[in-house]
Amino acid sequence: MTQTAPRTLGADLRAVRRMRGLTLQDMAQRLDRSVGWLSQVERDLSEPSITDLRHMAQALDIPVSALFGRPETPPEEAGLIVRKSARRPIGSGQAGLVEELLSPDLTDDFEMVHCTFAPGARIGEPVSRPTQEVGYLVSGQLDLIIGGRHFSLSPGDSFRIRGETFDWSNPHDVPAQVIWVIAPPVY
Template identity: 70%
Template sequence: MIHAAPDQPQTLGADLRALRRARGLTLAGLAKRLGRSVGWLSQVERDLSEPAIVDLRQIAGALDVPLSLLFAHEAPRADEAGYVVRKGTRRPLGSGAAGLTEELLSPDLTDDFEMMHSTFEPQQRIDQWVTRATQELGYLISGKLDLEIGARAFTIHPGDSFRIRGEPFRWANPYDVPAVVIWVIAPPVY
């Protein structure tokens, strides 16, 4: 069966539009934060204008995402764009927290959720609580992960899954092997 191409291709503009919308910002609201015109931002989101690196830094800051998220990444094959993400072409994402590597498994950032491959390195932890206005589901593939959600503490083992609904959480991997988690977040935060 042949499917039509996705409505929103994997482009910088489509990603910026999705990130802006996920944060509840209008074009005018983000343009104001950036000190730029609505017309300029609209052209960037429609891939009619290419922002300079200084603009990308400012946009990343305004959207609270790592700058690396906005850099070009290896494009998928034309017949797979919007449908398939090959292992070697995953886009690095994440908070940049030490000991945590995150890669986007979703084809782009234009969906109502994002799916990530997260690797928590051995003997690492995050001390600060993370609170996001999201629903998050995780499935542990390998290793073990200690997870605090609100006042509850859990040790997650391979094959276990968990859910976080806007509660504060933090993680620790005090073990000797990486913990690998498939993580789904709605709405997208990166």
């Protein structure tokens, strides 16, 4: 049996940088840092400061929270299991949406996210991104507009978005919980 190496901050940074199509040189220039320093960070030989992490998150267009909150995981579970109590918060938390990473890290070809849409929550403006996304409504109700078409979802319903512009809202009195899979990852 092959043992999966535990994923680290450096591995996540490298994976997201590559997903964004950036070379070490590109990223180093955006950060006004040396390629050597960035390479050491990605190989976990050097720890970036909080300010460095903020600049990296900005350069990668991800929330800085995606780089924090790596809870202790037993070695035999690292890279394989994510316990409910160890989910990593991602996203900005704005617009009444709380997102938690269900995937063990950010290094796969997709990411799986647990989304909780607060009652009355609404996205600020429609989203368009070059991804394929599917979701499954676990509880509550959620309204989606995909490519200009309106849909009201109930528990057990699922959806797919293939690069279309989409919008969401929860005009209801209870939270909506969705399991959302995005490829390639956006966080």
